[in-house]
Amino acid sequence: EAGVTQSPRYAVLQEGQAVSFWCDPISGHDTLYWYQQPRDQGPQLLVYFRDEAVIDNSQLPSDRFSAVRPKGTNSTLKIQSAKQGDTATYLCASSRDKNNQAPLFGEGTRLSVL
Amino acid sequence: GDSVTQTEGLVTLTEGLPVMLNCTYQTIYSNPFLFWYVQHLNESPRLLLKSFTDNKRTEHQGFHATLHKSSSSFHLQKSSAQLSDSALYYCALSDRDSGYNKLTFGKGTVLLVSP
Numbered sequence: 001e002a003g004v005t006q007s008p009r010y011a012v013l014q015e016g017q018a019v020s021f022w023c024d025p026i027s028g029h030d031t032l033y034w035y036q037q038p039r040d041q042g043p044q045l046l047v048y049f050r051d052e053a054v055i056d057n058s059q060l061p062s063d064r065f066s067a068v069r070p071k072g073t074n075s076t077l078k079i080q081s082a083k084q085g086d087t088a089t090y091l092c093a094s095s096r097d098k099n100n101q102a103p104l105f106g107e108g109t110r111l112s113v114l
Numbered sequence: 115g116d117s118v119t120q121t122e123g124l125v126t127l128t129e130g131l132p133v134m135l136n137c138t139y140q141t142i143y144s145n146p147f148l149f150w151y152v153q154h155l156n157e158s159p160r161l162l163l164k165s166f167t168d169n170k171r172t173e174h175q176g177f178h179a180t181l182h183k184s185s186s187s188f189h190l191q192k193s194s195a196q197l198s199d200s201a202l203y204y205c206a207l208s209d210r211d212s213g214y215n216k217l218t219f220g221k222g223t224v225l226l227v228s229p
Binding site for chain 2: 031033035041042043044045048050055056091095097098100101102103104105106107108
């Protein structure tokens with residue numbers, strides 16, 4: 001079974017630039033989570049979906065961050081105008097929560113904003 | 115809100131000694147779901163253990179933990195540390211009754227096993 005796939009693996013930006021992260025969850029997983037993991041900190045939830053619906057995006061900095069999952073499969077997380085404080089690893093996880101499964105994580109995208 | 119507290123910072127052990135990483139949590143959930151994830155350098159978190167059953171030991175890859183709701187704890191243990199156990203360990207919490215496993219992570223504990 002293929003795992004959660006994320007791309008790109010790395011991104012380096014100047015402040016003010018835009019960037020998109022892409023996530024392909026495990027087939028059959030209806031729930032998808034995006035986490036931000038700053039260096040030397042634990043992952044922090046940004047947004048999550050059940051199928052194509054956003055369940056909770058209250059932790060997403062809405063003025064610059066957006067996330068979509070239009071067909072209930074792949075998802076894209078976008079930062080419109082990156083800031084140095086956005087430097088972190090962005091992790092995507094998926095699960096079938098109804099079956100008491102634990103979220104499984106992708107390899108992440110490591111973002112550096114200069 | 116919910117919170118998870120872990121053994122802080124760095125735990126150093128000699129190979130062969132037992133491992134004990136503490137995890138306690140605070141939550142309003144009546145049905146908490148606890149997880150341990152392990153993260154090796156430059157990798158993503160990988161599930162190690164999970165449990166929502168009170169007072170039942172769960173085991174995987176030589177590690178074990180027991181959820182104790184009375185003390186809000188889910189400590190990670192292993193009888194004999196191996197060099198390959200060196201990694202960052204996260205304890206995490208979700209609400210099983212919500213139907214979603216959005217995770218609240220602790221700050222993580224670095225385990226360093228030396229020869």
